[in-house]
Ligand SMILES: [Zn+2]
């Protein structure tokens with residue numbers, strides 16, 4: 001057998017332990033997604049020899065992102081605390097035990113600002129942000145897809161059909177914008193625990209083009225080829241999930257756990273399909289900085305979250321001249337202040353050079369109530385998203401600077 005990541009011919013013989021070609025066992029989905037007591041079940045592993053130990057270790061950091069770079073997953077870990085973080089036993093390493101103890105009351109997102117807290121039996125978010133494309137999380141979810149495929153398929157078939165997918169996970173140089181995915185979050189108020197699994201494969205012309213992966217936090221629709229998961233794909237393929245309903249049994253309605261998550265679906269995103277509400281997660285295209293004398297009027301795409309220019313430019317004079325002093329608004333990659341703005345905002349004050357630099361790069365744009373773009377005379381306007389090409393219909397309250 002060959003390692004799917006480094007292609008080396010592997011050996012599973014104990015006597016080769018320590019050698020470069022030695023291959024131990026690799027979980028199909030990362031081990032931290034299973035109950036501790038279930039971890040050793042043979043069906044959870046790839047056939048020994050399919051991933052060498054060196055690659056297993058080398059790519060281990062990607063698996064970790066599934067937990068620490070997704071807010072809903074953190075929530076599930078905290079909700080199902082007893083399942084995931086079983087009481088720190090004597091067996092674990094000291095450092096692991098310490099971490100688990102800390103995480104039993106507070107799990108922190110990789111970005112350091114979002115926390116999921118537990119008080120008694122209730123858990124809550126602090127500073128959550130959703131629907132963001134995280135590069136490492138994207139790799140982690142695509143790595144699960146490679147494992148699911150390699151669990152059933154032979155090495156040669158994998159290399160001839162899914163080499164781009166394998167390369168995306170394996171390589172450090174990536175074009176992340178080609179690897180979008182779709183998500184349908186589970187109900188945040190449901191405490192149900194799902195064992196990770198692939199519950200559906202979308203097959204076109206005899207090739208598996210996408211997998212629906214069920215994780216404790218959400219269903220992820222992951223493509224096996226670049227540039228595949230987009231608005232049209234979702235519209236055409238994500239509506240009829242018959243297999244999804246087949247997972248239900250009398251005591252447990254899996255479908256309800258996902259159908260009942262209107263909070264996420266309604267909030268800002270378009271929904272796809274009748275049964276499962278997917279949102280497209282696509283890496284955001286960076287903005288073009290504004291001209292010195294005006295700001296872009298911006299609007300967010302409800303399908304992919306991309307910040308889009310509406311085509312309207314607002315002269316800085318009218319946006320800035322009534323503001324008393326400085327306070328920072330939300331930052332985006334389109335509108336920047338220039339140092340001339342400081343003279344309008346704070347006449348007669350001399351700022352240090354380093355402050356001026358900071359102001360130009362890091363200060364978001366603020367407006368006074370009289371200049372509020374949300375009160376402009378804009379309704380039923382249309383634009384096409386620069387990222388996912390979906391139609392954006394917006395009015396003044398959707399706009400910002
Ligand atoms: Zn390897």
Ligand SMILES: [Zn+2]
Pocket residue numbers: 301302303304305306385386387388389390
């Ligand atoms: Zn879009």
